[in-house]
Amino acid sequence: MSKFFYNVAINIPLRQAFTYHLNYEIPLGRRVEVKFGSTKKVGIVIEQLINSEIDTKPIQKVLDDISVFSVSELKILKWASDYYFHPIGEVLNSFLPTNLRQIKNNLDFAEIEENEITYFKRVKFENKLNAQQLKAFRFLKLLKGFKPVLLYGVTGSGKTEVYLRCVQENLLKNRSILVLAPEISLIPQLENRFKNIFGGLVGIYHSKMTINARYKSWKKFRNGNLKVMIGTRSAVMMPAPKLGLIVIDEEHDTSYKQQDGFKFSARDIALKRAQILKIPIILGSATPSLRTLKLVDEDKFEVTKLTKRVTQKNPPKFTILDINSADMVSGLAKNSLDVISEILKKNKQVLIFINRRGFAPQFVCSYCNWKAMCSSCDSSLVFHHQVERLICHRCDSSFGIPRKCPSCSKEQLSYIGTGTEQLENTLNNYFPNIPIYRMDRDSTKKVGSLEKILSEIQSSKAGIIIGTQMLIKGHDFPNLQLVIAVDVDQGITSLNTCAVEEMGQQLIQVAGRAGRSDGQANVIVQSRYFNDQNLLQLKSGNYLNFANSLMRERKAMSQPPYYFEATINASSSNAQNNIDMLNFAKKFIDHNKCLVIGPMPAIKSKVRGSYHHHILIQANTRALLNKILSHVVNSLDEDKSKISRKARWGINVDPTEF
Ligand SMILES: [Zn+2]
Ligand SMILES: [Zn+2]
Known part of the structure; x- marks a missing residue:
């Protein structure tokens, strides 16, 4: 009997996929059930192999009749795994709705009724565009293929009106549109404005929705029932049948970068997605990031500007x-x-x-200088008057307010x-x-x-x-x-x-x-x-x-965006273990090729009893930084001395928090 070999990504913290076989052929992107060690796991088929040199176990079960990610979507996710040096299984898993992370659920579209499919006809807009908006829209309308455009619009210049027109152009061609916002609190107003015009074609996706509501949104967008998806960074890889445009609103916002676990930037993954799909992408902001402005300078991004406020009032x-x-x-x-x-x-x-x-922000003793600190973080406790508590803003622990100084027993406590x-x-x-x-x-x-x-x-x-x-x-x-x-x-x-x-x-x-x-x-x-x-x-x-x-x-100081940065992070319950681990990692970096700083404690050096340290690497090209990181990661993965296991470690590419 013939065997078909597949590389399967499994949600575990290892930087590799695992080979399994099946006696019939399946498309890439399918969810499967596999045995991993003694447990059953959900995996996603990411690659077909002609042969396998190792003995393989069979795929236990193919879970769905359709793929959760298309071939081009898998390509983007593999890029993200390589770029951020993050395990492929965890990367895929982080963009999967919770329901599909479990074996017991099946992806089926049967519950979506045919009559929910709406067809789009051109609509009339209430607000007329001013001359600048019209110029920007005409420019954006003509974009073809991969074209990142900075829509620089001062506050109050009406960027959203321009987005709406661009969305309509794509809907007329039966294409889907992804609109990203940096924070959940910004979604309701965008949702309102889009729904006012495009009604039931608009859906939303963010982490405060219920698991089932999110799953429904995901399926409908994947299936083409919803055409316009407004979401936060977790929505950046939502599959769509024919994605025609991506809009990143407030592109400068650092909330697009995830700060724990898989430390990706949704802005950067969106750019990659647009590049691989060969579609336009609009980055909107009144205060564009330096990274974006540099790319505009280098003619890698186009730019169109709204310099006047819609109200025509003077700027402050x-x-x-x-x-x-x-x-x-x-x-x-x-x-x-x-x-x-x-x-x-x-x-x-x-x-x-x-x-x-x-x-x-501080609660202190004026006699002996005692300061209220969180017992599990290295941060001072914040005095909250309304609830009469001292609260740690890092871990949310709260403590009663002492009458006397715990250190010198004097009643000279006050706030600063x-x-x-x-x-x-x-x-x-x-x-x-x-x-x-x-x-x-x-x-x-x-x-x-x-x-x-x-x-x-x-x-x-x-x-x-x-x-x-x-x-x-x-x-x-x-x-x-x-x-x-x-x-x-x-x-x-x-x-x-x-x-x-x-x-x-x-x-x-x-x-x-x-x-x-x-x-x-x-x-x-x-x-x-x-x-x-x-x-x-x-x-x-x-x-x-x-x-x-x-x-x-x-530029003069060789800092980002002119230099490329990454940190190697270590965390454990023992600060010295972090330092030992990072000093070990440092041995695999060629100091002649880049600048290496540290090990040093993170700005938030202790959180919930766990210490955080890092080393910072600065290189003058992206390719060099990649090469350096790749060598360190491979060396640490192959480390037999086990020093690298003294602390949990990970890579943060293009860090925004230190
Ligand atoms: Zn005191
Ligand atoms: Zn704390």
Whole structure:
């Protein structure tokens, strides 16, 4: 009897596929049941072999009548496994709906009824495009084949209207469209706008949906019943019969990068997918990433610009406020308070951007300098006044508030610094008759609470909005006339090279929430580093000025995007084991070819009792970085001395957190 040999990817942390056989032929991408050791596992057939030199076990069962991934989708996933040095089985598994990770479920489309299939006819749009939008749309409409395009549109310039037109063009050709958003909180508004026009053809996919709802969405998109899929990074590999366009909204957002397990960037996988499928891909942003701007400079990406706001209002004016010798009240300079009071008198709204939730970031003893720290992380506990707890923002553990210092028993405990809760309290005292809206993870925990706060802000006149970075994305506040950023200095002084870029993006984005009403809107940036070059560039309010200056700096200092980076990460319950393991890994790196830094503790060096260390590798070409990593990974995989097993290790390519 003839045998057919297949390489099968299994969800285990090994960087290889396993060969099995079957006495009949099946297409690639099929889910199968195989014996692995003594257990049964789900595998996905990724390759057919002509022969096998090793003895193979039979595939126990072919689970479905159709493939979960097409041949080209498998090609992209294999690329991702190689690029990120992550086990192929785990890569495939991470893009499979939960139901299909189990043997007991079968993929069948029988439950989708024929009458659910809708056919698309051209629709009329309510909003007319302005001249710039029309120009951008006409440019995008003509794209053929693999063409990444940066749609650079200042905040409020109406990028979504342009996306909608491009989506319609693809629907008319019966093609599917994938729209990615960086965060779940941005999905509802996109979903609304798309559903208003394309109705039942639009579906969503993200991790807060139920397992079954996600599975249904996945199947319908795979089957072509849903044509437009809006999702977060986990949606980037959703199979589609005829994908015609990918849109990455807010392409600069670091949320596109997964920070644990399989550390992929959905932006980069989407680009690869578009390249392999030879389709256009639109990257939209008011604050494009330096990586994207570099590719535009090199003519590898096209660019089309929306430089005018739809409302035709002036962009907000930036002021840098030196707070070195200012009188401060809960993180706000007295000057800022005066300006707030003027704006409120005009019946307008003020937004205060502070990236720290809770009441105060530190709880200390003023007598002996004891500081409340989490027992399982190396992070200070944040004082939360409302719930009367000290909370670790890294692991969410919470502790009672001691009356006496646990170290010296003196009753001299107090807090240091300002968080959103404290600002809310202080401003309530200053402006007792003004509504104050706090938007952070604590105040928006309950389902529907964010929507409630947003609608209250929309319908009120004078008011103060206090919020963390969650409020800078996507939301519009028509009556907002003043934005105050209180803690940008964290970004300026951070050890993380991505922090400055992110600080600039956040400031421009938060400023973009203002100035959609009458009158000149203002942005006040409080800083102790008022002469900082990057801050001064931002003063123009023009993101590209800031980005270009930062790019020149990066180029001169041989930093990304001009250099290519990866980290080798180690984690274990013993810091020394991490260091031993990483020093061992370092032996396999040719130091003449690249820069190697470390081993050093991660910025979050201890989380939930586990220590994290890494070494950073910088190389001047992508190919060289790949070669170096490949050698290290192979050497560690083959390590017989077992030093590499002292800690869990992994690779992070293009890291954004260190
Ligand atoms: Zn003390
Ligand atoms: Zn903790």
